[in-house]
Amino acid sequence: MREYQVCSNCVMDTTDTQIVFDEHGVCDHCHDFNDHVLPNWHPDAVGEREFQAVADKIKLEGQGKPFDCILGMSGGLDSSYLLHLAVKKYGLRPLVFHVDGGWNSDIAVSNIQMLVDGLGMDLYTEVINWEEMKDLQLAFFKSGVPHLDIPQDHAFVATLYHFANKHKIKYILNGGNVSTECVRNPLDWLYYGTDLRQIRDIHGRFGKRKLKTFPFSGILFHKFYLRYIKGVRVVKPLDYMPYSKKIAIDTLASTYGWRAYPQKHFESRFTRFYEGYWLPTRFGMDTRRVQFSSLILTKQMTREEALEELRKPAHNPATIDEEFDYIATKLDISSDELRDCMNLPKKSYRDYKNQRVLFNLGAAILKKLGVERAIKR
Numbered sequence: 001m002r003e004y005q006v007c008s009n010c011v012m013d014t015t016d017t018q019i020v021f022d023e024h025g026v027c028d029h030c031h032d033f034n035d036h037v038l039p040n041w042h043p044d045a046v047g048e049r050e051f052q053a054v055a056d057k058i059k060l061e062g063q064g065k066p067f068d069c070i071l072g073m074s075g076g077l078d079s080s081y082l083l084h085l086a087v088k089k090y091g092l093r094p095l096v097f098h099v100d101g102g103w104n105s106d107i108a109v110s111n112i113q114m115l116v117d118g119l120g121m122d123l124y125t126e127v128i129n130w131e132e133m134k135d136l137q138l139a140f141f142k143s144g145v146p147h148l149d150i151p152q153d154h155a156f157v158a159t160l161y162h163f164a165n166k167h168k169i170k171y172i173l174n175g176g177n178v179s180t181e182c183v184r185n186p187l188d189w190l191y192y193g194t195d196l197r198q199i200r201d202i203h204g205r206f207g208k209r210k211l212k213t214f215p216f217s218g219i220l221f222h223k224f225y226l227r228y229i230k231g232v233r234v235v236k237p238l239d240y241m242p243y244s245k246k247i248a249i250d251t252l253a254s255t256y257g258w259r260a261y262p263q264k265h266f267e268s269r270f271t272r273f274y275e276g277y278w279l280p281t282r283f284g285m286d287t288r289r290v291q292f293s294s295l296i297l298t299k300q301m302t303r304e305e306a307l308e309e310l311r312k313p314a315h316n317p318a319t320i321d322e323e324f325d326y327i328a329t330k331l332d333i334s335s336d337e338l339r340d341c342m343n344l345p346k347k348s349y350r351d352y353k354n355q356r357v358l359f360n361l362g363a364a365i366l367k368k369l370g371v372e373r374a375i376k377r
Protein backbone atom coordinates (compact mmCIF):
# COMPACT_ATOMS: atom_id res chain seq x y z
CA MET A 1 0.00 0.00 0.00
CA ARG A 2 1.27 3.43 -0.93
CA GLU A 3 1.90 5.82 1.93
CA TYR A 4 -0.62 8.66 2.19
CA GLN A 5 0.59 11.96 0.73
CA VAL A 6 -1.08 15.26 -0.09
CA CYS A 7 0.38 17.80 -2.52
CA SER A 8 2.28 20.60 -0.80
CA ASN A 9 0.78 23.16 -3.19
CA CYS A 10 -2.82 22.03 -3.84
CA VAL A 11 -4.99 19.48 -2.01
CA MET A 12 -4.82 16.54 -4.43
CA ASP A 13 -3.62 13.44 -2.62
CA THR A 14 -2.97 9.73 -3.00
CA THR A 15 -6.70 8.96 -3.17
CA ASP A 16 -5.88 9.81 -6.80
CA THR A 17 -3.88 6.60 -7.22
CA GLN A 18 -1.99 7.75 -10.33
CA ILE A 19 -0.73 10.99 -8.75
CA VAL A 20 2.99 11.70 -9.00
CA PHE A 21 4.95 14.01 -6.68
CA ASP A 22 8.25 15.78 -7.29
CA GLU A 23 10.99 16.09 -4.68
CA HIS A 24 9.22 19.12 -3.15
CA GLY A 25 5.98 17.21 -2.78
CA VAL A 26 4.29 19.12 -5.63
CA CYS A 27 1.90 16.97 -7.69
CA ASP A 28 1.65 16.47 -11.44
CA HIS A 29 -1.68 18.35 -11.59
CA CYS A 30 0.14 21.47 -10.39
CA HIS A 31 2.98 20.94 -12.84
CA ASP A 32 0.59 20.35 -15.70
CA PHE A 33 -1.19 23.60 -14.87
CA ASN A 34 2.01 25.64 -14.63
CA ASP A 35 3.69 24.10 -17.67
CA HIS A 36 0.83 23.73 -20.12
CA VAL A 37 -2.29 25.59 -19.06
CA LEU A 38 -1.04 28.84 -17.56
CA PRO A 39 1.22 29.92 -20.47
CA ASN A 40 -1.70 29.56 -22.90
CA TRP A 41 -4.42 31.08 -20.78
CA HIS A 42 -5.20 34.79 -21.29
CA PRO A 43 -8.06 35.84 -19.04
CA ASP A 44 -7.16 39.51 -19.61
CA ALA A 45 -7.50 42.34 -22.12
CA VAL A 46 -5.81 40.19 -24.80
CA GLY A 47 -8.33 37.42 -24.27
CA GLU A 48 -11.28 39.79 -24.21
CA ARG A 49 -10.26 41.31 -27.54
CA GLU A 50 -9.93 37.83 -28.95
CA PHE A 51 -13.37 36.86 -27.71
CA GLN A 52 -14.91 40.10 -28.97
CA ALA A 53 -13.77 39.09 -32.45
CA VAL A 54 -15.34 35.64 -32.00
CA ALA A 55 -18.58 37.22 -30.75
CA ASP A 56 -18.67 39.60 -33.74
CA LYS A 57 -18.29 36.64 -36.09
CA ILE A 58 -21.06 34.70 -34.34
CA LYS A 59 -23.38 37.71 -34.61
CA LEU A 60 -22.55 38.32 -38.27
CA GLU A 61 -23.11 34.71 -39.28
CA GLY A 62 -26.31 34.58 -37.26
CA GLN A 63 -27.95 37.60 -38.91
CA GLY A 64 -31.50 36.83 -40.03
CA LYS A 65 -31.61 33.59 -38.04
CA PRO A 66 -33.74 33.19 -34.91
CA PHE A 67 -30.61 32.40 -32.86
CA ASP A 68 -26.91 32.88 -33.49
CA CYS A 69 -25.66 30.16 -31.12
CA ILE A 70 -26.82 27.61 -28.57
CA LEU A 71 -26.06 27.48 -24.88
CA GLY A 72 -26.53 24.38 -22.74
CA MET A 73 -28.03 25.54 -19.45
CA SER A 74 -27.71 23.22 -16.46
CA GLY A 75 -28.66 25.83 -13.90
CA GLY A 76 -25.14 25.59 -12.46
CA LEU A 77 -22.93 28.61 -11.89
CA ASP A 78 -20.79 28.40 -15.02
CA SER A 79 -23.59 28.09 -17.57
CA SER A 80 -25.72 30.66 -15.73
CA TYR A 81 -22.98 33.27 -15.64
CA LEU A 82 -22.07 32.51 -19.22
CA LEU A 83 -25.63 33.20 -20.33
CA HIS A 84 -25.62 36.49 -18.45
CA LEU A 85 -22.38 37.59 -20.11
CA ALA A 86 -23.26 36.34 -23.58
CA VAL A 87 -26.50 38.32 -23.65
CA LYS A 88 -25.73 41.39 -21.55
CA LYS A 89 -22.10 42.00 -22.40
CA TYR A 90 -21.73 40.61 -25.91
CA GLY A 91 -25.25 40.97 -27.31
CA LEU A 92 -25.38 37.37 -28.48
CA ARG A 93 -28.72 35.67 -29.12
CA PRO A 94 -28.31 32.12 -27.82
CA LEU A 95 -30.97 29.45 -27.86
CA VAL A 96 -31.07 28.52 -24.17
CA PHE A 97 -31.17 24.75 -24.13
CA HIS A 98 -31.89 22.69 -21.06
CA VAL A 99 -31.85 18.92 -20.82
CA ASP A 100 -34.06 17.58 -18.05
CA GLY A 101 -32.63 14.27 -16.90
CA GLY A 102 -35.14 13.94 -14.07
CA TRP A 103 -32.90 15.11 -11.23
CA ASN A 104 -33.19 18.90 -11.20
CA SER A 105 -33.09 20.33 -7.69
CA ASP A 106 -35.72 22.93 -6.79
CA ILE A 107 -33.01 25.58 -6.64
CA ALA A 108 -31.86 24.71 -10.16
CA VAL A 109 -35.38 24.99 -11.55
CA SER A 110 -35.91 28.36 -9.91
CA ASN A 111 -32.45 29.63 -10.88
CA ILE A 112 -32.99 28.80 -14.54
CA GLN A 113 -36.43 30.39 -14.52
CA MET A 114 -35.24 33.60 -12.85
CA LEU A 115 -32.34 33.97 -15.23
CA VAL A 116 -34.38 33.34 -18.35
CA ASP A 117 -37.17 35.65 -17.18
CA GLY A 118 -34.71 38.34 -16.14
CA LEU A 119 -33.13 38.28 -19.58
CA GLY A 120 -36.50 38.06 -21.35
CA MET A 121 -35.55 34.86 -23.14
CA ASP A 122 -37.28 31.58 -23.94
CA LEU A 123 -36.09 28.28 -22.57
CA TYR A 124 -36.00 25.21 -24.75
CA THR A 125 -36.22 22.04 -22.65
CA GLU A 126 -35.71 18.50 -23.85
CA VAL A 127 -36.82 15.79 -21.43
CA ILE A 128 -35.00 12.46 -21.36
CA ASN A 129 -37.21 9.37 -21.25
CA TRP A 130 -37.24 8.66 -17.54
CA GLU A 131 -37.71 4.87 -17.76
CA GLU A 132 -34.62 4.61 -19.94
CA MET A 133 -32.56 7.01 -17.82
CA LYS A 134 -33.49 5.05 -14.70
CA ASP A 135 -32.58 1.74 -16.29
CA LEU A 136 -29.18 3.01 -17.41
CA GLN A 137 -28.45 4.56 -14.02
CA LEU A 138 -29.38 1.33 -12.22
CA ALA A 139 -27.14 -0.61 -14.59
CA PHE A 140 -24.23 1.63 -13.59
CA PHE A 141 -25.00 1.11 -9.88
CA LYS A 142 -25.03 -2.66 -10.37
CA SER A 143 -21.77 -2.62 -12.35
CA GLY A 144 -19.83 -1.49 -9.27
CA VAL A 145 -17.91 1.32 -11.06
CA PRO A 146 -17.34 4.75 -9.51
CA HIS A 147 -18.45 6.77 -12.56
CA LEU A 148 -22.20 6.67 -11.91
CA ASP A 149 -22.84 10.09 -13.35
CA ILE A 150 -22.20 9.04 -16.94
CA PRO A 151 -25.88 8.52 -17.87
CA GLN A 152 -26.69 12.13 -16.91
CA ASP A 153 -23.53 13.64 -18.36
CA HIS A 154 -23.87 11.74 -21.56
CA ALA A 155 -27.54 12.59 -22.02
CA PHE A 156 -26.81 16.31 -21.61
CA VAL A 157 -23.94 16.41 -24.04
CA ALA A 158 -25.47 14.12 -26.66
CA THR A 159 -28.85 15.88 -26.70
CA LEU A 160 -27.19 19.25 -27.17
CA TYR A 161 -24.95 18.06 -30.00
CA HIS A 162 -27.77 16.33 -31.83
CA PHE A 163 -29.97 19.39 -31.51
CA ALA A 164 -27.22 21.68 -32.81
CA ASN A 165 -26.61 19.34 -35.71
CA LYS A 166 -30.29 18.98 -36.62
CA HIS A 167 -30.93 22.71 -36.54
CA LYS A 168 -27.66 23.64 -38.22
CA ILE A 169 -26.46 25.75 -35.31
CA LYS A 170 -22.77 26.46 -35.83
CA TYR A 171 -21.70 27.74 -32.44
CA ILE A 172 -22.06 26.01 -29.10
CA LEU A 173 -21.30 28.20 -26.08
CA ASN A 174 -19.85 26.07 -23.31
CA GLY A 175 -19.32 27.11 -19.69
CA GLY A 176 -16.25 24.89 -19.30
CA ASN A 177 -13.36 26.94 -17.98
CA VAL A 178 -9.82 26.93 -16.67
CA SER A 179 -10.58 29.21 -13.75
CA THR A 180 -12.65 26.74 -11.73
CA GLU A 181 -11.85 23.48 -13.54
CA CYS A 182 -8.14 23.48 -14.38
CA VAL A 183 -7.55 20.35 -12.34
CA ARG A 184 -9.44 17.52 -13.98
CA ASN A 185 -11.06 14.60 -12.22
CA PRO A 186 -8.79 11.56 -12.47
CA LEU A 187 -9.98 8.95 -14.99
CA ASP A 188 -10.24 6.41 -12.19
CA TRP A 189 -12.82 8.64 -10.50
CA LEU A 190 -14.90 9.98 -13.37
CA TYR A 191 -14.27 8.10 -16.57
CA TYR A 192 -14.98 9.57 -20.04
CA GLY A 193 -18.70 10.21 -20.41
CA THR A 194 -18.76 9.62 -24.15
CA ASP A 195 -17.17 6.18 -24.25
CA LEU A 196 -20.08 4.40 -25.95
CA ARG A 197 -18.38 1.03 -25.81
CA GLN A 198 -18.30 1.25 -22.02
CA ILE A 199 -21.88 2.50 -21.74
CA ARG A 200 -23.18 -0.25 -24.05
CA ASP A 201 -21.18 -2.97 -22.26
CA ILE A 202 -22.42 -1.97 -18.82
CA HIS A 203 -25.99 -1.53 -20.00
CA GLY A 204 -25.84 -4.81 -21.94
CA ARG A 205 -24.86 -6.70 -18.81
CA PHE A 206 -27.01 -4.98 -16.19
CA GLY A 207 -29.79 -3.11 -18.01
CA LYS A 208 -33.31 -4.46 -18.32
CA ARG A 209 -34.94 -2.49 -21.10
CA LYS A 210 -33.96 -1.34 -24.56
CA LEU A 211 -32.69 2.22 -24.82
CA LYS A 212 -34.83 3.32 -27.74
CA THR A 213 -34.75 7.08 -27.37
CA PHE A 214 -31.80 7.67 -25.04
CA PRO A 215 -29.46 10.11 -26.80
CA PHE A 216 -26.04 8.73 -27.72
CA SER A 217 -23.09 10.59 -29.10
CA GLY A 218 -19.77 8.90 -29.73
CA ILE A 219 -16.48 10.71 -29.66
CA LEU A 220 -16.17 10.39 -33.43
CA PHE A 221 -19.56 12.05 -33.94
CA HIS A 222 -19.01 15.18 -31.90
CA LYS A 223 -15.22 15.56 -31.82
CA PHE A 224 -14.66 14.71 -35.47
CA TYR A 225 -17.82 14.72 -37.60
CA LEU A 226 -19.46 17.77 -36.05
CA ARG A 227 -16.26 19.74 -35.68
CA TYR A 228 -14.49 19.02 -38.92
CA ILE A 229 -17.21 17.94 -41.35
CA LYS A 230 -20.09 20.12 -40.20
CA GLY A 231 -17.97 22.98 -38.90
CA VAL A 232 -19.73 23.19 -35.54
CA ARG A 233 -17.54 25.09 -33.14
CA VAL A 234 -17.53 24.78 -29.35
CA VAL A 235 -16.56 28.11 -27.79
CA LYS A 236 -15.60 28.54 -24.14
CA PRO A 237 -15.96 32.29 -23.52
CA LEU A 238 -15.09 32.12 -19.81
CA ASP A 239 -11.51 31.29 -20.74
CA TYR A 240 -11.06 34.62 -22.50
CA MET A 241 -11.84 36.83 -19.52
CA PRO A 242 -11.25 37.09 -15.81
CA TYR A 243 -13.69 34.64 -14.30
CA SER A 244 -14.03 34.53 -10.55
CA LYS A 245 -16.46 32.20 -8.85
CA LYS A 246 -17.25 34.76 -6.18
CA ILE A 247 -17.92 37.64 -8.57
CA ALA A 248 -20.09 35.37 -10.71
CA ILE A 249 -22.22 34.32 -7.72
CA ASP A 250 -22.54 37.91 -6.46
CA THR A 251 -23.48 39.23 -9.90
CA LEU A 252 -26.12 36.57 -10.52
CA ALA A 253 -27.52 36.91 -7.00
CA SER A 254 -27.88 40.68 -7.14
CA THR A 255 -29.14 40.83 -10.74
CA TYR A 256 -31.54 37.88 -10.86
CA GLY A 257 -31.99 36.60 -7.30
CA TRP A 258 -30.00 33.51 -8.31
CA ARG A 259 -29.02 31.24 -5.39
CA ALA A 260 -25.70 29.45 -5.01
CA TYR A 261 -25.43 25.69 -4.49
CA PRO A 262 -23.49 24.17 -1.60
CA GLN A 263 -21.08 22.52 -4.09
CA LYS A 264 -20.26 22.51 -7.80
CA HIS A 265 -22.65 20.27 -9.81
CA PHE A 266 -25.15 20.13 -6.95
CA GLU A 267 -27.84 21.60 -9.22
CA SER A 268 -28.67 17.91 -9.80
CA ARG A 269 -30.03 15.96 -6.84
CA PHE A 270 -28.42 12.85 -8.18
CA THR A 271 -24.99 14.45 -8.39
CA ARG A 272 -25.40 15.90 -4.92
CA PHE A 273 -25.96 12.40 -3.56
CA TYR A 274 -23.35 10.82 -5.78
CA GLU A 275 -20.45 13.28 -5.34
CA GLY A 276 -21.40 14.31 -1.82
CA TYR A 277 -21.92 10.84 -0.40
CA TRP A 278 -21.54 7.81 -2.66
CA LEU A 279 -18.16 8.53 -4.21
CA PRO A 280 -16.35 9.66 -1.03
CA THR A 281 -17.94 7.00 1.20
CA ARG A 282 -17.65 3.96 -1.06
CA PHE A 283 -14.46 4.86 -2.93
CA GLY A 284 -12.75 7.56 -0.86
CA MET A 285 -12.87 9.86 -3.89
CA ASP A 286 -13.77 13.43 -2.94
CA THR A 287 -14.35 15.62 -6.00
CA ARG A 288 -13.99 18.70 -3.78
CA ARG A 289 -10.24 18.02 -3.84
CA VAL A 290 -10.28 18.57 -7.59
CA GLN A 291 -12.52 21.64 -7.37
CA PHE A 292 -10.61 23.26 -4.51
CA SER A 293 -7.26 22.50 -6.15
CA SER A 294 -8.46 24.34 -9.25
CA LEU A 295 -9.44 27.33 -7.11
CA ILE A 296 -6.08 27.23 -5.30
CA LEU A 297 -4.14 27.22 -8.57
CA THR A 298 -6.18 30.15 -9.90
CA LYS A 299 -5.79 31.99 -6.59
CA GLN A 300 -9.43 32.01 -5.52
CA MET A 301 -8.93 29.94 -2.39
CA THR A 302 -6.03 29.25 -0.06
CA ARG A 303 -4.76 25.75 0.62
CA GLU A 304 -5.59 26.23 4.31
CA GLU A 305 -9.20 27.15 3.53
CA ALA A 306 -9.49 24.06 1.34
CA LEU A 307 -8.03 21.75 3.98
CA GLU A 308 -10.41 23.22 6.54
CA GLU A 309 -13.43 22.58 4.26
CA LEU A 310 -12.25 19.04 3.53
CA ARG A 311 -12.40 18.18 7.22
CA LYS A 312 -16.20 18.40 6.97
CA PRO A 313 -18.10 15.73 5.03
CA ALA A 314 -19.34 16.70 1.55
CA HIS A 315 -22.87 15.64 2.48
CA ASN A 316 -25.12 16.70 5.31
CA PRO A 317 -25.10 13.84 7.87
CA ALA A 318 -28.41 15.08 9.32
CA THR A 319 -30.31 14.54 6.05
CA ILE A 320 -28.38 11.75 4.36
CA ASP A 321 -30.89 9.01 5.31
CA GLU A 322 -33.70 11.03 3.75
CA GLU A 323 -31.54 11.60 0.70
CA PHE A 324 -30.84 7.88 0.43
CA ASP A 325 -34.58 7.16 0.49
CA TYR A 326 -35.25 9.86 -2.10
CA ILE A 327 -32.71 8.44 -4.55
CA ALA A 328 -33.92 4.86 -4.05
CA THR A 329 -37.57 5.81 -4.46
CA LYS A 330 -36.86 7.72 -7.66
CA LEU A 331 -34.96 4.76 -9.03
CA ASP A 332 -37.86 2.46 -8.08
CA ILE A 333 -35.82 0.27 -5.75
CA SER A 334 -35.85 -0.09 -1.97
CA SER A 335 -33.32 1.72 0.20
CA ASP A 336 -31.93 -1.71 1.14
CA GLU A 337 -31.32 -2.57 -2.51
CA LEU A 338 -29.50 0.72 -2.93
CA ARG A 339 -27.43 -0.01 0.18
CA ASP A 340 -26.57 -3.43 -1.27
CA CYS A 341 -25.04 -1.67 -4.29
CA MET A 342 -22.88 0.27 -1.85
CA ASN A 343 -21.31 -3.04 -0.78
CA LEU A 344 -20.72 -4.55 -4.23
CA PRO A 345 -17.13 -5.39 -5.17
CA LYS A 346 -15.42 -2.21 -6.38
CA LYS A 347 -14.84 -2.08 -10.12
CA SER A 348 -13.21 0.40 -12.46
CA TYR A 349 -13.65 1.34 -16.12
CA ARG A 350 -10.93 -1.24 -16.88
CA ASP A 351 -13.26 -4.06 -15.84
CA TYR A 352 -15.55 -3.31 -18.78
CA LYS A 353 -15.06 -2.85 -22.50
CA ASN A 354 -13.81 0.62 -23.24
CA GLN A 355 -12.31 2.87 -25.90
CA ARG A 356 -9.63 4.34 -23.72
CA VAL A 357 -6.97 3.82 -26.40
CA LEU A 358 -9.04 5.85 -28.87
CA PHE A 359 -9.66 8.58 -26.29
CA ASN A 360 -5.97 8.77 -25.40
CA LEU A 361 -5.06 9.04 -29.05
CA GLY A 362 -7.64 11.80 -29.55
CA ALA A 363 -6.39 13.63 -26.46
CA ALA A 364 -2.77 13.39 -27.65
CA ILE A 365 -3.72 14.83 -31.06
CA LEU A 366 -5.76 17.67 -29.53
CA LYS A 367 -2.90 18.47 -27.17
CA LYS A 368 -0.46 18.58 -30.09
CA LEU A 369 -2.81 20.89 -31.98
CA GLY A 370 -3.09 23.08 -28.90
CA VAL A 371 -6.87 22.59 -28.73
CA GLU A 372 -6.68 21.01 -25.30
CA ARG A 373 -4.06 21.79 -22.70
CA ALA A 374 -4.77 20.04 -19.45
CA ILE A 375 -4.28 16.32 -19.16
CA LYS A 376 -7.02 13.99 -18.01
CA ARG A 377 -5.41 10.85 -16.72
Ligand SMILES: [Zn+2]
Pocket: 007, 008, 009, 010, 011, 012, 026, 027, 028, 029, 030, 031
Ligand atom coordinates in the same frame (compact mmCIF):
# COMPACT_ATOMS: atom_id res chain seq x y z
ZN1 LIG B 1 -0.81 19.79 -6.59
